[in-house]
Amino acid sequence: MTTPSQRYATSSARFTALLDAVPDASLATPSPCEGWSVADVLAHVVSTETDFMVQRGVVVSGTDGLPSIAAWPLVRAAMQGALDDPAIAGATFDGYFGPTTVEGTVDRFYTLDLIVHRWDIATACRLAEHATLTADEIETVRSNLVGLEPVMRSPGLFGPEVAVAADADDQARLLAYIGRAAV
Numbered sequence: 001m002t003t004p005s006q007r008y009a010t011s012s013a014r015f016t017a018l019l020d021a022v023p024d025a026s027l028a029t030p031s032p033c034e035g036w037s038v039a040d041v042l043a044h045v046v047s048t049e050t051d052f053m054v055q056r057g058v059v060v061s062g063t064d065g066l067p068s069i070a071a072w073p074l075v076r077a078a079m080q081g082a083l084d085d086p087a088i089a090g091a092t093f094d095g096y097f098g099p100t101t102v103e104g105t106v107d108r109f110y111t112l113d114l115i116v117h118r119w120d121i122a123t124a125c126r127l128a129e130h131a132t133l134t135a136d137e138i139e140t141v142r143s144n145l146v147g148l149e150p151v152m153r154s155p156g157l158f159g160p161e162v163a164v165a166a167d168a169d170d171q172a173r174l175l176a177y178i179g180r181a182a183v
Helices: 004-021 024-028 038-055 068-084 102-124 135-145 170-177
Strands: 092-095 098-101
Touching: 004 068, 004 102, 024 038, 038 068, 038 102, 068 102, 092 102, 098 102, 102 135, 135 170
Parallel strands: none
Antiparallel strands: 092 098
16 A cells, blocks of 8 residues: 555656756746646645745754745755654644544645646646656545535636546546646
8 A cells, every 4th residue: 555655756756857858948838727837836835835834843953045946946845854754744633524543635736746747837838758647646636635626616726627528538637627628
């Protein structure tokens, strides 16, 4: 059975591999996230993970003043360290949907965020080899969204579902569900 720490490690490694392939000139490219560039998507990932860890008392050192692409490895290492520490990973708190743990929130939201935003950045930068989601990733995103329909359609989260061809594959169906058109 795959643990939340392992899922995050896999997703963050794939996200890092994508960032390693993104040309600096592509950071200004518009992303599939309306009104956001590739740099904006990356800044979102870095800032939300950093904010979450700081709120849980985890120190993320050395990121002040760094561009998001340079801060990402530090943020990733801090998050992985938190997940690998049973005292931090198992710490409970009242989350948006009620009582939860650090690892539960990372597993349900931040791992999903890495998967979806990897696709966003890869698609914007035309890096098709990084835009393909595995069957496990599709299931992770799909299962983490169960029961969140009203919330996920809130402004700033996922857009309205888009139409998809009857013969669309699982990835295209998932992307359509979360408001992204497969390209």
